Amino acid sequence: MLHKLLSLLIYLTGASGCMNTRFVSLRGGRSPTWQSAQCCEEPQATWQSAQCCEEPQVTWQSNNQLLSRLLRVARSDSRITVITLSIAFLNPAFADPPQGPNLGQPATPEEIAHWDIGIMPDGEGLPEGKGTAKKGKAIYDKHCVACHGPEGAGGTADPLAGAKMPLTSEYPEQTIGAYWPYVTTIFDMTRRSMPMDKPGALTNDEVYAVTAYLLYLNNIIGENDEMNAETLPKIQMPNRDGFINVYELEEKKK
Amino acid sequence: MAGNGLLDRRLFLKTGLTFSVATFAASAVPKVFANDENETPVDPASPSWMHEPGAPFSIYGTPSKYEDDVVRFPAANRDVSGNGVSWTPLHKMEGIITPGGLHFERHHNGVPQIDPAQHKLLIHGLVKNPSFFTIENLLRYPMQSRICFVECGGNSNAGWNKSPSKAEAGYFHGLVSCSEWTGVPLATILNETGVTEKAKWLIAEGADAFAMNISIPIEKAMQDGMLALYQNGERIRPENGYPLRLILPGWEGVLNVKWLRRLKATDKPIMARNETSRYTELQADGKARMFTFVMEAKSLITSPSANMILKEPGLYQITGLAWSGRGKINKVEVSADGGKSWAEAELQEPVLSQSFTRFRIPWQWNGKPAILKSRVTDKTGYVQPERDKLIAERGRHGFFHYNAIVTWQVDEQGVVNHIYDEKDITESVDDIRIDSGWE
DSSP states (O other): HHHHHHHHHHHHTTHHHHHHHOOOEEEGOOOOEEEEESSSOOOOOOOOOSSOOEEEEESSSHHHHHHHHHHHHHHHOHHHHHHHHHHHSSOOOTOOOOOOOOOOOOHHHHHHHHHHOOOTOOTTTTOEEEHHHHHHHHHHHHTTHHHHOOOSSSEEEEEEOOOOOOSSSSSOOTTTTTTTTOOOHHHHHHHHHHHHTTOOSSHHHHHHHHHHHHHHTTTTTTOOEEEEETGGOOOOOOOTTOEEHHHHHHHHHO | OSTTTTTTHHHHHHHOOOOOOBOOOOOOSOOOOTTTTOOOOOOOSSOOGGOOOOOOSSSSSSOOGGGTOOOOOEEEEEOTTSSSEOOOOGOOOSSOOOGGSSSOOEESSEEEOOGGOOEEEEESSBBBOOEEEEEETTSSSEEEEEEEEEOTTTTTTGSSSSSSSOOOOOHHHHHHEEEEEEEHHHHHHHHHTTTTTTTTEEEEEEOOOOEEEEEEEEHHHHHHEEEEEEETEEEEOOOOOOOOTEEOOBBOGSOOOEEEEEEEESSSSSOGGGGGSSOOEOOSSSSSSEEOOOOEEEEEEEEOTTTTTOOOEEEEEEEEEEEEEOOOOOEEEEEEETTOOEEEEEEOOOOTTTTTEEEEEEEOOOOSSSSEEEEEETTTTOOOOOOHHHHHHHHOOOHHEEEEEEEEEOOOOOEEEEOOOOOOOOOOOOOOOGOOOOO
16 A cells, blocks of 8 residues: 555656646545546556556545545645645546435335346346247237348348358358347347337237247247246357457456 | 648647638538528628617527538438437537537437436445435536547448448548536445445446446446536437436447436346447457447548538648547647648647547648548557558457548549548448448
């Protein structure tokens, strides 16, 4: 921590331009104005350091600790005060956010369950219900075919099935079977967003059935395989490993 | 000094010359003036509007009727009219602020008309105090403002096409806009709800008919995420997320969730459609880039630009926009000879982090063909790539994150065209249009 403090102070001496034009309030170390949203930047060597003012920004928690510690020192030594003040501006915007009036109203588990329609990739959130491709075809042909085309291809919307050209080809086809890495995405999106003319209208059984049909069209399951909260998350998508997590790679480089 | 007529960027400032800068003719889209067909020419020394009372006060101002071609350009799915985009007319604008009514749009299923009294934000998941926040309550919170751009991950994607887009600059690169956003620091609210240490992601969800959802690293949310309520001084327009949207400066537009209704803190991303099937970039080797949040540096000359006409040789001001999701712009260079030589443009103050930066440079056009380019370097040292370099790196099926140097050709008649460099023209130019798929 001492090392960090020292390097921070050294860093600050080279950043005096920050303080020239900016109004500063000491109270609570918080900035009352938008200036703190900006930051003073030293030229940076590499593009990996995504945001400005990387130096003092370890994590938001440690940053806050660092700031309050410096503020304690500042109170006893006025020479450090000016330097300390500028920390708020070196920090990214809201590293030490203003205190709110605490007006959140408690949400009960029942309320949360009613609001939370998301399905996680491990299946968390999947509701009761079941369906097969056989049943799903009728639902698809009624609600989906107009935009997605018969058997998941040929409409104005994203092609869902029937890819013939691989992802490495000149005409890659990014269908569910060829591209989508997680099976739960199908259920999550279909239930929340589809059909476009009446989103949310399908029952859970119908969403399971349509999901099963789309998996069947992509040769991932059989026509009579039942999809439910147990079986669905176990489906391994063919392109599961086809993605590079760029954010994670950049974070590791930092 | 760079070749083909580029002048010192400080020319206008230095000399304070009062000569009139030749103006560009209107774009190829003919301007339609309402009600002026039968108007007789006025004597500018004593025009009719000096001899009759003007219009009365208005409760909300609108642009001049003579500016009715400064409009967004919408393109929607023919089966679902609310699914598509509309581009900001960057080529008809100056400065860095986008008026609310010209801010680009990307909707997946239309613009919800939300009654703010019936709208709540739920924050739950890995938090100590799961809570609802009404809009009325949020308006009581301490707010901050910042100017920043919001850019759709799919902006400029016609650049992946094999043949150059013939659209005006804004209708090609205008899925980006820049506003002053005001709202509550997301960190203030997250601190109140007590995000636990296990929480690594926030899953954001909108209250539109798509219930658009997406995962956001909690680090970014805490760093400079904002629950925005105001845009350019007024409450956010419905098409930009009224009554509440997320602002994550410098990050892909799709993460700046509009009509925000729910934030769930989790230990992993939800793997929503818009972070798996879409907003991922398929590369030539068949692998796709995922969670490419930051919008890399981009610049383009907005004037002169595609489909404008230079009426005559003479002195012109080249102007354009540059921005970077990684911080401030360091410099913008302009070339008038297709990249053989470059001159540094003047950057208009203020130069703000993750914001539009306006650049300008004077140019003496000698009436001969010229090739104009701009190239931005941001504070991290990242240099905007040429198109061939970007394609060599990413392939041509990424759809998203196209940020290559834009090339405008001025011919002997003064007509400005979008072109690709010769080295960059593929042998078999079939007209594959990858930019049509805004499902």
